Amino acid sequence: MTDDGHPSSATTPGESGWAAAMKELRDLEPTPRRVSLFRVADAIREVLHRMVQTSAPVEVIDAAAAEVEAAAARFGAHTNKSMYEGYAESANAGEPFAFFDHSPMLGRANPLAPPIELWLEDGRILGTATFGAAYEGPPGCVHGGYIAAAFDEVLGSTQSLSGSPGMTGRLTVHYRKPTPLQTELRFVGELERVDGRKIFTRGELWAGDILCAEAEGLFISMDLGRFAQMKAERDERRADTPPST
Secondary structure, eight states: OOTTSOOOTTTOOOSSTHHHHHHHHHHSOOOHHHHHHHHHHHHHHHHHHHHTTOOOOHHHHHHHHHHHHHHHHHHHTSOOOOOOOOHHHHHHTTOTHHHHHHOTTTOTTOTTOOOOEEEEETTEEEEEEOOOGGGBOSTTBBOHHHHHHHHHHHHHHHHGGGSSOEEEEEEEEEEOSOOBSSSOEEEEEEEEEEETTEEEEEEEEEETTEEEEEEEEEEEEOOHHHHHHHHHHHHHHHHTSOOOO
16 A cells, blocks of 8 residues: 555556546446446436325326336336346456446446436546435435445445456445435445455545445455356356346
8 A cells, every 4th residue: 555545566456457447437428328227227216216205196096007017017018137147257358338228336227226417536436326326225315225336336346446357355344423315425435455355445425525334344265267157157047037028
């Protein structure tokens, strides 16, 4: 580590891997298909946030249910496949953008995601996100489980800068202050050190000048063959599972 707390030159990320993919994605004009996927995901997010606090009468709810069911049927008419892989899998398959578009925390095309926007700056991963009503835990605040999931994704992206990305071995979250909903939050992720297969990271979550939470993440680098095996096992399970209706 350097005196200012940043990773040493041995582990400081460069414009390759995660950083290069993120920069290219931010600079790239999205295709019409991606724009359409973003539009659908944004609309579903809006439905989620409005539904959890609606006072609409049953007739409105029933009408909305019919419209949502019809939309689901449109997608059901087409073959389902996983568009999301963990970053290491996507990058090694030559499709890192699948991770950024479809991640459950970062993905613009995934309505489960807030989404979190990440970028590389001064050897650290920085990010912003705003959690809406569907993420509420304590009154007016983000549920702690979503904060942990966000840290797992932020630090998961941070550890990819090591050049030997792997999987979460341990994630410890320290909740310092309640994290407000409907407020732009700021994430900071730092790559601390690499010790053999162990990748050590730390992160912070801020609301303005208030430190809401901190986290330490230990990741274990994985052999690429193991990722391929996990994917094959997943695809085999899906082939044996009837499509959902």
